[in-house]
Amino acid sequence: MPEAIWISFAFVLGLLMKAVGLPPLVGYLAAGFVLSGIAAATNIAIEATDVLAHIAHLGVLLLLFTVGLKLKLRSIVSPEVIGGSLLHFGITCAVFTPGLHMLMELDWQTAFLLAIALSFSSTVLAAKVLETKRELRAFHGRVAIGILIMQDLIALVVMSIAAGQTPSQWALIVFGLPLLRPLLFRLLDASGHDELLVLLGLLLALVLGGLGFEAVGLSSELGALIFGAMLANHPRSQELAKSLWSVKEMFLVGFFLQIGIGGLPDQGALIFAAVAILVMSLKGALFFFVLLAFRLRARSSFLSALSLTNYSEFGLIVASVALPQWLVPLAITVAASFVVSAPLNRLSHTIYERVGSRLTRFESQRRHPDEQPISLGSTKIMIMGMGRTGTAAYDQLIKDEPLIIGLDSDPAKARTHEREGRNVVFADGEDTSFWQGLYMPAVESVILAMGDIEGKLIAARNLRKKGFTGFIVAHTLYADEAKQIREAGADEAYLTMSETGVALASQVLHRTRSIKPVMS
Template sequence: MLVILVSFAFAFGLALTRIGLPPMVGFLVAGFAYHMIGLETPQGLDFVADLGIKLLLFSIGLKLDVRGLLKAEIWASSMVQMLVTTAFMCGVLLLGQYLFQSSLMDMSWQTVLVLGFALAFSSTVFAVKVLEEKGDLTAFYGRIAIGILIMQDLFAVLFLSASAGKLPSIWALSVLALPLLRPVLYKLMDMAGRGELFILCGLFIALGVGAEGFSLVGLKPDLGALVLGVLIAGHPRASELSKALFGFKELMLVGFFLSIGMTGLPTLEMLVAAVLLCLLLPFKTGIYHFIVSQFGLRARSSLFASLSLTNYSEFGLIVAAIAVGQGLLTPDWLLVMAMTVSISFAVSSPLSTHSEYVYRKIFGWLCRFERSYCHPHDAPIDLGDVKAVVLGMGRIGSGAYDELQKTYGKEICGVEHAPDRVDFNRSQGRNVILGDACDTEFWLKLRKDLRLELVILAMPNHYGNMYAAQQLRNFGFECQVAAIARFPEEVEELSAIGVCTAYNMYEQAGAGLVRSALEGCRLSG
């Protein structure tokens, strides 16, 4: 059965990618198709799905700046959105009770409130996947969307605790002492080295310490994985750990999307109910957009964040299951929620993928919602009157900056995405700003009247350098571009898109080493 399920997942995932949809939608369809033909669900699929969600939240934590959640555009917009959207969904459900005489709508007002609350959530799993595929997980609008989703997860923890009829254990207070555990976890990561032991170290921290630890004290295991990710996010190898776990996470999440489609066989009435609920998604998007735009976000950022959240959450399935277990809902609603979540993913995916096209179509109308002031993190980027720019201020970038300074003096600027590296370079007297050249937002907010003569692409990621070079050409910057590379094929790729000089640092490092050695020999002789 497992082989058949994997074949279904691959076939449907491949088929839907051919028509422009992400593989995850194909996995959802594969789950429905597998269940529809009457095949038995493989044992352990739910376990794999839960594991995928935990690893996803752990990876989010590794990249999360927890201080960002304390900003008004995160916590205030999350609370207002939950209240407004819940009220709106409850109103629609009550209207549905009045208009449709169906057994599905035979609910008490308490049940309507629970369903409205569930429909107010957006999917963390889906949104993060879409943002990762677009490369916008660290973009400003991406951070806003992720922050809102994390706040929603916290609301979910409170609801699940209340619905279970019990409070967390008194030992739950021990999580407040978790920062004391950070030095131990850091030491474990340092001792793990590289390879499979390092991967196992990450799994131990995420699942053993985080998920199981929180479960033992009556807290949500998923939240434990997220918190432990945040706890070790400051370690120098946190990014390396996230990349090492990437393959595991992606594979496990396939099980999650397949499991949603295997909830049961829907009837026509259930399908109609799910479609009607998905017709409410534009209103949900509008609520998100109006609220986040009140914090000074540009129309584009507000729209992109809202489109990332234009879906229903797998949390709705959990709520439905709890309500069914308590006799508040009929079991049919579990299938309705499964189809609603699945259809919302299929609707949201192309909207998020083609968000730039959507923005251009409704730009004039969206601008009406912009505030008179602009959020500092969403304002246009001003490099000043510079003639040379270094993108990536690591060791190579800072060395290039110092060499260029002999020619350009003060008419040079560095761009670096890591705040601590920005602070270090500034302390060394370099003119460096915080920005991510791999982020679409950076190029859209960059002043286009710059009189650049030279751009150095010194980012360690080859694809980042490729992307930056393409954006320089797309936005019409007429300047010389030089980049670092590690392999001959990377040099060829950079040259093919117009980079005038591609520097193979491995080959040149060897030549530089020989020159230094010969010079040392001459001096000693």
């Protein structure tokens, strides 16, 4: 049974890649190539069946659907995201296209499509690296993710054009899809949190988006993305994306296996991959200088650029539609870029500490609005992290102390608090340069209410490093983390669940003592 062999090889090699700190999808590609090698050595036919091809297609549709779920206009409508992504895309294509045409003697169309495929960066790798380091909502993380979403949209346009499908007259129905949004929102609300939620995602991505758009002569990939985007503003859109994560990853295994099983790389493919890896540093340098042009600081530009310095699985998806004969060379290129990029990104902050002094000279004198120095003036209490805990603390303290400010690394959340009347500003507490530009002469107490332990440790250390001698308090779920926070400089670190239990008990005691016993 070929499916059992595929699963076994994919799991073993994916596990090996994970053990050495590389994305498992490198192992899935390797599994396909190993199977091709076994077939060539033993003269046993191991081919990608229709089942594997169908699974691979479903994986692509689910990937695009989850991209659509993240497609909020506020995440991409900014000059550095739109301008940076388009400028980088244009320059890359303008340089790579003639280079590939002359050096590899390709026709102009093939050279142009290859340049497009090489211009994309990996959404999967960048998102996982940033999530692991808890930097998805940091300024440089949001810029990188915004650029990746723009690249995904460009890839979708290229795929739709390359597919050459002629829409039918029924395709005009697509313009009426926004009218379905209230119905889709109700369906999402009614689906609960279990298997119905997953089934709703599959229905929208594969049936209505995939088959529905194909039926009217449009790209199924476009349909999956549009149906995802229609739900992007729903409060539970990210819950839906998380519920589909495992299903999507499982189906995408089929996509990478299919590429590897398609054939072993020849000498030309290996040379192409080697040259592309050498050129990859120029791709990262271009991102760095493009972001500097939009007034980002050197640190933010460097960290964003480094997370984008790789080649993309979306390039493979584009090639599967437009350049099927180039799938194997591009697959080797993408896998090799992950091998180089993954360890560099894990050491990104350490690398910047060594080269940062040489990079800051390229900074603009004008700063990006989100990276301006912050002066707290006469503020006495500072709350870092304005989630549920930080907001509750703010609302309680503001009753007695008006000189209070909240800081949060999510600018959209900061704006929401401002509209609700709270004094909250954007600030990334994990950014060392934020602490260098922070002026807090009158602050007496700081509450660390960020969601992750690393942010609290960094904040506590930097507060003491700045010479702050006031009171620092934090909360956490675990006793070992509480110890770390105190060692980093906090005066107190309360266990959230324990304090909740104490508060509940106090309410019960208060209630029972206030009620006089009734004699029967």
